[in-house]
Amino acid sequence: MKIVALVRPAGEVPEAAQVLAAAAGMAPAEARMRLAPEPPALIARLAPEAADALVKTLRDAGLAALAIDESEVAERVTARTVTFGAAQATFTPRAGAPLSMAWEDVTVILRGASSLRTQSEHTEKTTKVALGTALITGGLKMTKTAEKSVRGSQEETSQVVFIFDRDGRGAVLPEMGFDFSCLGPAMQPSRTANMVTLARLVRERAPAAFYDERLMRLGRRPVPFVLGGAVQVVSGATSHSRINTAQGLDVLAEAIRLGVAQGDLP
Incomplete structure (x- = not known):
């Protein structure tokens, strides 16, 4: 399956909604709803041929549409440490082979956040x-x-920095589980400050890369068409629900990466 996304605003929404409704076979009201969120906006999940056809129709109408193939996610390494070399960075995971990127090949740097919300009743x-x-x-x-009825809720937010190179390879620097001691003298007293420092150090070494931090907002919201983010358990008179937006954040990051690769961004 492929997820169709827009990576730039739709412009004249009524006209764009008409194009989307006709191409995707959805009601005009649903089309307007899909186009309403700040991009990257996920608008449909279709079989590959149908998704590609929808993307072509939308692009012919002047919309910055693209398709994300769920079965071909770019190679990514979730790093525990990073080594900042003069010409390249080396991202070392907890297990497995490290990933090295030349600074001149880094094309996209994204700072985002996901949310884990739990509710009980x-x-x-x-x-x-x-x-x-x-x-x-x-x-x-x-x-x-x-x-x-007694209700309770809790929310935990976790930041992440995505780094992609021109070949589509990616490194993920997570707030949770990252060894910030690799920052040396630049290490800060809090995880939040260290995430800001990580993004700054990477940007300083790859100044030509596209940088965006809109996913600090958008990544905390549930997105359509992304499975596995919500779980609800009911036992007798007690119910628990859990919404994790991390997988949605990953899809939004991939949409931005593809947007840059295809020339739709910045």
Whole structure:
């Protein structure tokens, strides 16, 4: 399957919505909804031939559309450490072979964030003395039971820096699990500050690369057509839901990478 995305604003939305609705066979209202988010916006998930045909139709209409092949994700290494050399960087994962990139080959640097939201709901029963009930029943029943729903929610945010080269290879520098001691004297006292430092150091060494941090906002939102991001479990009177936007963030990063590679960005 392929996911069709727009990497630039649709411009005149009513006209763009008409083109999308006609090409994808969707209602005009749904087409407008798909075009509404800030790009990169995921607008359809189709079989490869249908996705390619939709992309061609949208591009012929002047829209910056592209298709992300779910089965051909670019090679990426999730690094635990990075070595900043004069001519190249070496990204070393926790396990497996390291990835080296020449600074002159780095084309895209993205800073983003994903969100893990958990929500729970359960029913609590309480018993208390009820004088009215006691009077009515002649003392046979002295209490009454009340029920109420108790809801709780929690959100955790995690940053990441994506680095891609002209061959499509990628390094992922995650906030969680990264060994910031490799920064040496540049190491900061907090993970958040260290992520800012990582992005800055990479940008300084690859100044010609396209840099974007809109995924700091967009990556925390659930996106359509990305499977595996939401789980809900119900057990008796208790329900738990979990939404993780990390996979959606990965797809959005790939959309931006492809947009740069195809000349649609910046």
